[in-house]
Amino acid sequence: METTEPEANVTRIMLAVNESSIKGYPHASISSRGAFEWTIQKIVRSNTSGFKLLFLHVQAPHEDGFEDMDSIYAFPEDFKTMKHRDQTRGLHLLEYFVTRCHEIGVACEAWIKEGDPKEVICREAKRMQPDLLVVGNRGLGPFQRVIAGTVSEFCVKHAECPVVSIKRRPGETPQDPVDD
Amino acid sequence: METTEPEANVTRIMLAVNESSIKGYPHASISSRGAFEWTIQKIVRSNTSGFKLLFLHVQAPHEDGFEDMDSIYAFPEDFKTMKHRDQTRGLHLLEYFVTRCHEIGVACEAWIKEGDPKEVICREAKRMQPDLLVVGNRGLGPFQRVIAGTVSEFCVKHAECPVVSIKRRPGETPQDPVDD
Numbered sequence: 001m002e003t004t005e006p007e008a009n010v011t012r013i014m015l016a017v018n019e020s021s022i023k024g025y026p027h028a029s030i031s032s033r034g035a036f037e038w039t040i041q042k043i044v045r046s047n048t049s050g051f052k053l054l055f056l057h058v059q060a061p062h063e064d065g066f067e068d069m070d071s072i073y074a075f076p077e078d079f080k081t082m083k084h085r086d087q088t089r090g091l092h093l094l095e096y097f098v099t100r101c102h103e104i105g106v107a108c109e110a111w112i113k114e115g116d117p118k119e120v121i122c123r124e125a126k127r128m129q130p131d132l133l134v135v136g137n138r139g140l141g142p143f144q145r146v147i148a149g150t151v152s153e154f155c156v157k158h159a160e161c162p163v164v165s166i167k168r169r170p171g172e173t174p175q176d177p178v179d180d
Numbered sequence: 181m182e183t184t185e186p187e188a189n190v191t192r193i194m195l196a197v198n199e200s201s202i203k204g205y206p207h208a209s210i211s212s213r214g215a216f217e218w219t220i221q222k223i224v225r226s227n228t229s230g231f232k233l234l235f236l237h238v239q240a241p242h243e244d245g246f247e248d249m250d251s252i253y254a255f256p257e258d259f260k261t262m263k264h265r266d267q268t269r270g271l272h273l274l275e276y277f278v279t280r281c282h283e284i285g286v287a288c289e290a291w292i293k294e295g296d297p298k299e300v301i302c303r304e305a306k307r308m309q310p311d312l313l314v315v316g317n318r319g320l321g322p323f324q325r326v327i328a329g330t331v332s333e334f335c336v337k338h339a340e341c342p343v344v345s346i347k348r349r350p351g352e353t354p355q356d357p358v359d360d
Binding site: 011038042043045046047050131132156162163164165166167 | 191218222223225226227230311312336342343344345346347
């Protein structure tokens with residue numbers, strides 16, 4: 001066992017994670033899991049006491065309310081329940097990563113924010129000042145990128161800290177590569 | 181002392197390094213040194229046996245021959261001498277990084293290639309398949325970037341491996357920020 005290093009001296013790596021577009025909550029997207037595994041295998045390695053992972057999950061506010069089409073909203077409380085349910089789903093997503101860190105023995109923190117993912121990730125990176133921000137990337141082609149938009153490209157350009165974007169492995173691409 | 185891990189299992193980090201535009205060879209540029217220090221302090225940390233650093237220095241072929249204005253070229257051998265002298269300068273630049281790695285106790289390799297730096301870095305990254313490519317970055321504004329061009333932006337976009345671009349600290353910016 002290595003001795004535990006003081007917190008001020010650990011390398012703080014922020015990971016932006018999101019839910020699977022195929023399986024939905026609480027499952028993490030393929031690219032989030034890829035970014036996490038890369039960080040553990042290639043950066044943290046055996047030096048678990050030298051790192052702290054900061055997991056941020058950003059939830060976009062419901063724009064179309066599609067998922068809630070069959071629900072009936074009669075009281076203000078109903079909307080609170082909806083918001084509460086979303087946060088609970090987000091927490092279960094984060095639980096996966098926090099549990100993995102616990103098993104591996106690497107310190108971590110996790111939190112949820114609401115808003116436009118790309119904007120919020122950059123804002124939170126500015127606030128938390130990690131040594132490195134790791135974002136997953138679907139590895140889309142130029143045409144798909146224009147259609148689907150990419151959070152990772154925005155973060156690489158706009159985040160103030162060093163950013164590394166981890167492409168999904170070709171073998172992990174779902175039938176529709178925009179899915180994740 | 182940790183036990184030495186087998187080569188196949190180390191994290192291979194490629195660093196593109198260049199000479200100082202102010203002091204010239206054999207001095208490394210501010211951003212190259214920054215990228216190296218960041219890699220050692222934030223990624224390698226105490227886990228020196230878990231990493232191998234690959235230093236690539238790309239020399240652009242003389243376009244204007246300005247540095248050789250006062251030289252007289254009378255025989256084909258004179259040009260060979262010129263080329264030889266350039267390579268020697270490049271080797272002294274790499275010597276700085278290899279010596280530092282030796283002191284720290286982290287394995288490394290270093291080599292020189294000739295060509296357009298941004299193209300050659302991406303080509304070499306494809307050939308060597310590092311786990312991470314680290315490039316220094318002068319942290320220029322949008323206008324300066326258009327004028328001066330940036331190798332790091334090109335690599336972030338085009339290299340096939342994960343890339344992290346390390347900005348020069350504001351306190352280290354020379355009088356002319358295009359210098360490095």
